[in-house]
Amino acid sequence: MVARMECFLLGASARNSRARRGVSMARRHVLYIERGGLPDRAAHQKAIDATKIGVALDHDYAPFAVEGYLPCTFDGEDAGFDIRFSERDPAAPLSPSLAEAIGGRDAQIAIKWSSDPREKIAALAFSAALAVDFGAVVHDPDADKIIAADALLKQAKAALEEL
Numbered sequence: 001m002v003a004r005m006e007c008f009l010l011g012a013s014a015r016n017s018r019a020r021r022g023v024s025m026a027r028r029h030v031l032y033i034e035r036g037g038l039p040d041r042a043a044h045q046k047a048i049d050a051t052k053i054g055v056a057l058d059h060d061y062a063p064f065a066v067e068g069y070l071p072c073t074f075d076g077e078d079a080g081f082d083i084r085f086s087e088r089d090p091a092a093p094l095s096p097s098l099a100e101a102i103g104g105r106d107a108q109i110a111i112k113w114s115s116d117p118r119e120k121i122a123a124l125a126f127s128a129a130l131a132v133d134f135g136a137v138v139h140d141p142d143a144d145k146i147i148a149a150d151a152l153l154k155q156a157k158a159a160l161e162e163l
Contacts, residue, residue, distance in 0.1 A: 027120060028112040029147060031127055032088060033136040035107040038063040047129035053156055055079060055125040064107075072122040079118035081126075084110040101137045101146050109136075117162040124156035 039047065041061045048055050058071040064085045071080045088108045111127060113119035130136035131149035138147040 027115075027123075028110065028141070029127065030139045030141055031109040031111065031130055031136040032102045032105040032139065033107050033109065033130060033134060034105050035064075035087070037134050038107065039130075039134055044126075044129060044134075047133040048125050050133070051125050051128055051153060051156070053121060053125040053153075053160075055122045057126070070126075072126070074118045074121050077118055079116075079122035081111060081113040081119045081123040083112075086110075095144055098139060098144070098146070101139075105135075105137060117159045120159045121156050124152050124159065128152035128156060 040063075041057055041059070044061075045057050048057065054074055056073045058066075058080075060066070061070060067084055068082060069080050070083045071078070073079055086108055088102070088106050094102070109130075111123050113123040127136070127138050128149050131138050131152060138149070138152060139145070140147055
């Protein structure tokens with residue numbers, strides 16, 4: 001599972017090649033959360049609704065039961081994104097600041113979306129809800145920095161302007 005997660009997250013040569021060619025790249029981040037604190041669909045949807053962004057999770061969504069494309073809707077249109085759940089490997093090398101921020105969180109969720117603003121909005125709303133209401137830490141692995149929940153919400157609302 002760790003190797004699959006690393007492959008999903010890293011893929012650096014392909015990303016760098018696309019960047020050199022000017023091809024639009026997918027965006028991504030990783031959430032760290034206590035597995036026991038992951039909300040069910042109803043609680044997560046309620047937290048997303050509180051953001052006032054208008055994203056709806058698929059009715060079959062369940063943490064760790066879904067892998068790959070997660071269907072969502074935004075304004076009645078498809079807005080899904082790719083999601084991968086895994087147990088966090090405590091032996092995996094992390095920067096000291098990231099290790100401190102993660103603390104005892106034992107699960108990680110890799111989120112990836114394309115250049116479609118609806119996918120970006122859905123992914124950011126999903127992640128912001130987990131950060132605000134359920135204590136998730138959101139990490140940008142490309143910049144190796146923590147993304148604050150309010151910054152995720154600002155990014156999602158800015159993406160609304162792209163539509």
